[in-house]
Amino acid sequence: MKKLLLLVVLFLGALTASAQLDCANAVVLTANGITTTPTINGTFQTGCYTDAFDNTGTGSINGIWYKYTPTTSGQITISSDLTQNVFPSSTDTRLQVFTGDCGNLTCYNSADDTGTNTLKLTTLSFTAAANTTYYFQWDNFYNSAGFDFDFTFTELICLPVITVNSVTNTTATSITLNWGASLSTPSSYDVEYGPLGFTQGTGTTVSTSTNSITIAQLTASTLYGYYVRANCGPTQSAWTTVNTFTTAKILPYASGFDNATTDFIGWSTVGNGAYSISTPAQSANAHSPSQYWIFNNTVGSVSNNWLFTPAISLQAGEKVTASFWLRYATTRKLKFTVGSTPTPGDQTTEIWTNPSSTFSSYAQQTAPVFTAPTTGIYYFAFNDFSAAAITSFTTLRLDTVNFATNLSTSDFLSSKFAIYPNPANDILNFSNQDNAIVSSVEMLDLNGRVVKSVKVNATEGQFSVSDLAIGIYMMKISTDQGIATKKIIKE
Numbered sequence: 054m055k056k057l058l059l060l061v062v063l064f065l066g067a068l069t070a071s072a073q074l075d076c077a078n079a080v081v082l083t084a085n086g087i088t089t090t091p092t093i094n095g096t097f098q099t100g101c102y103t104d105a106f107d108n109t110g111t112g113s114i115n116g117i118w119y120k121y122t123p124t125t126s127g128q129i130t131i132s133s134d135l136t137q138n139v140f141p142s143s144t145d146t147r148l149q150v151f152t153g154d155c156g157n158l159t160c161y162n163s164a165d166d167t168g169t170n171t172l173k174l175t176t177l178s179f180t181a182a183a184n185t186t187y188y189f190q191w192d193n194f195y196n197s198a199g200f201d202f203d204f205t206f207t208e209l210i211c212l213p214v215i216t217v218n219s220v221t222n223t224t225a226t227s228i229t230l231n232w233g234a235s236l237s238t239p240s241s242y243d244v245e246y247g248p249l250g251f252t253q254g255t256g257t258t259v260s261t262s263t264n265s266i267t268i269a270q271l272t273a274s275t276l277y278g279y280y281v282r283a284n285c286g287p288t289q290s291a292w293t294t295v296n297t298f299t300t301a302k303i304l305p306y307a308s309g310f311d312n313a314t315t316d317f318i319g320w321s322t323v324g325n326g327a328y329s330i331s332t333p334a335q336s337a338n339a340h341s342p343s344q345y346w347i348f349n350n351t352v353g354s355v356s357n358n359w360l361f362t363p364a365i366s367l368q369a370g371e372k373v374t375a376s377f378w379l380r381y382a383t384t385r386k387l388k389f390t391v392g393s394t395p396t397p398g399d400q401t402t403e404i405w406t407n408p409s410s411t412f413s414s415y416a417q418q419t420a421p422v423f424t425a426p427t428t429g430i431y432y433f434a435f436n437d438f439s440a441a442a443i444t445s446f447t448t449l450r451l452d453t454v455n456f457a458t459n460l461s462t463s464d465f466l467s468s469k470f471a472i473y474p475n476p477a478n479d480i481l482n483f484s485n486q487d488n489a490i491v492s493s494v495e496m497l498d499l500n501g502r503v504v505k506s507v508k509v510n511a512t513e514g515q516f517s518v519s520d521l522a523i524g525i526y527m528m529k530i531s532t533d534q535g536i537a538t539k540k541i542i543k544e
Contacts, residue, residue: 076155079118079188085205087135093117093193101149101163107194115197119189119204126183126236127208128215132176133191134168138200145173145195146202151188158188180212180236211285212237214264217296219321223364224430225273225301225533226492231265235283235290242266243289246279249297249315253280260284270492270508272531273366274303276318301364301430303535304373304458310344319363321395324348324356324437345452348385348437356386356439361395361432365456366534367425368487372459375404375433376419380412381449385439389420395432404433415452428487428534467537470530476542477518481528484513489532496541497527518543 073080074095082088097114107114121129133146147165151158161179168174173195181187191202216233223229230244244266247256256279259266271277276299283290299319308316350356367373375389388406392399405420425431433456437449470485483494494516495506504526507516516528521543530537 073117073119075116076118076151076158076188076190079120082119082121082189082204087201087203088119089201090117090191090199092199093191093197097192098149098151098158098190100151100158100160102147102192102194104194114192114194116190116192120186121181121189121204121206122186123181123183123206123208125208126212127181127206128178128213129181129187130176130178130205130207131189131202132168132174133200133202134170134174134176135201135203136170138174139170143171143173144198144200146175146200147192147194148175148177149190149192150177150179151190152185154186155188161187179215180209181206182236209290210237211235211239211283211288211290213290214242214281214283214293217281217293220298222267223298223301223319225303225366225535226271226490226531227267227269227533228271228298228300229265229267230279230281230296230298232281232293234264237283237285237290239283239285239290241284243282243284244268244279245292246277249276249278249318251278253292253295256280270510271300272492273300273533273535274306275300276315299363301366301533302362302456303366304371304456304460306365307453307455309453310346313344316344321361322359323361323397324358345450346435348387348435348439348449348451350385350437350439350441350447350449355441356437357397358437359397359400360435360451362434362454362456364430364432367429367431368460368534369425369428371425373423373425374419374457375423375455376417376457377435377454378415378417378452379407379450380415380452381447382411382413383447384411385437385447385449387449388436388438390434390436391423391431392434393429393431395434397434397436400432400434400436415450467539470537470539472528472539472541475539476544478544479517479519481516481518481541482513483516483528483530485532485537487534488512489534489537491530491532493531495529495531496521497529499525499527 094115095117097116104114138144150162152161153159164175164177166172167176212235214232214235218231221229241260241262243258243260245256245258278295278297280292282292297318310316346360348358386408389404390400391402391404404423435451469487470483472481472483490512491509493508495503498504523543526541528539528541
């Protein structure tokens with residue numbers, strides 16, 4: 054009897070040891086709640102991530118596996134963003150979600166550094182179809198230690214929008230918003246938008262039958278927030294969390310990457326660069342004391358990492374001078390380029406290059422002047438093309454980027470606008486020789502208060518001043534090429 058009992062114990066121990074270590078032995082999640090993982094030492098499946106080594110560049114990657122099959126459609130939220138994973142030291146987690154079967158898995162979703170308690174933690178929400186099995190793989194790219202995660206499945210009739218895609222067609226006064234379709238196949242989608250930080254319910258709401266919409270009559274160089282929801286007719290899904298965009302910048306423009314809420318809106322990257330908080334303080338330059346952009350390279354791989362600025366609206370012949378601060382203790386290579394889109398293939402004009410050097414402390418660099426050949430939208434970029442690291446990855450730090458222009462945008466545009474009659478007692482006419490598209494016209498009194506405003510979407514038009522008191526006003530004209538200001542006398 055004792056031998057038999059021992060064999061049973063050993064058999065159960067063997068089952069426990071093999072559980073969770075690969076897809077075939079994924080632990081079934083049966084209810085909402087907290088799960089504690091063991092040490093991550095199982096099989097790693099590539100898919101959403103394709104790393105061959107962990108973040109040290111030398112260690113192997115392991116995984117730990119779970120799965121869930123909903124009987125109705127709904128939303129799954131899985132998160133390691135829990136306080137017990139923060140103190141006394143933050144667990145660094147990464148997650149992949151697969152569909153299919155263990156012999157033919159397909160990447161469905163993934164998340165890394167999406168926590169609110171710390172950027173090391175992970176939160177992922179996605180819509181889940183009834184009777185579809187979803188496999189969850191946590192890996193040890195950063196850390197093999199076990200941790201807690203929360204799993205929640207919520208049954209929904211009208212499934213929300215989960216994936217919000219990159220904006221496109223950015224100009225100074227318009228933009229196209231894009232998102233992934235809801236699994237509920239709704240009749241339409243609602244979008245509410247407004248200046249960044251607006252209270253939901255006070256913004257502008259528009260609808261579309263597709264999962265894309267173009268918003269016009271926006272203000273240049275302005276940050277916006279927006280929400281999206283599926284509209285299934287009698288019911289609507291929950292709104293997405295707030296998303297952000299910026300209209301094209303009118304120079305001058307600067308960013309020190311210091312405000313995590315606002316400074317990085319509109320910037321984008323390809324490669325393994327990272328937006329990093331400075332620790333210790335001397336990691337950032339004196340003009341930008343808390344955060345910086347960091348490019349990493351890995352052992353055995355030549356770098357090809359890109360950081361793209363937000364869209365910048367330039368006039369034909371406008372001269373742009375860019376300056377930035379660099380620091381890297383080992384030899385690195387960096388170039389500064391400009392192109393028509395935030396993609397490496399369109400960055401065809403090289404403005405500045407530093408082929409191979411070191412900066413043990415921060416040094417400011419000023420690129421040669423770039424002259425815009427035509428009026429339009431431009432994206433500037435920093436490209437780290439350093440040689441492969443030999444023994445361990447190294448970093449290149451970029452901080453406090455400034456773009457100056459030879460134009461005083463307001464003065465330049467003001468000279469292009471004709472306002473007549475002036476003085477006026479009834480109707481003002483406005484037009485411009487550069488075909489700048491006017492998005493709004495505001496009348497300000499001499500104390501700077503807006504006393505009247507109208508929306509416009511044309512290169513010329515009329516503005517009534519009949520209801521204004523006699524006096525002197527400033528007429529502020531917002532366009533896709535900047536803001537023009539004219540002094541107006543009301544008789």
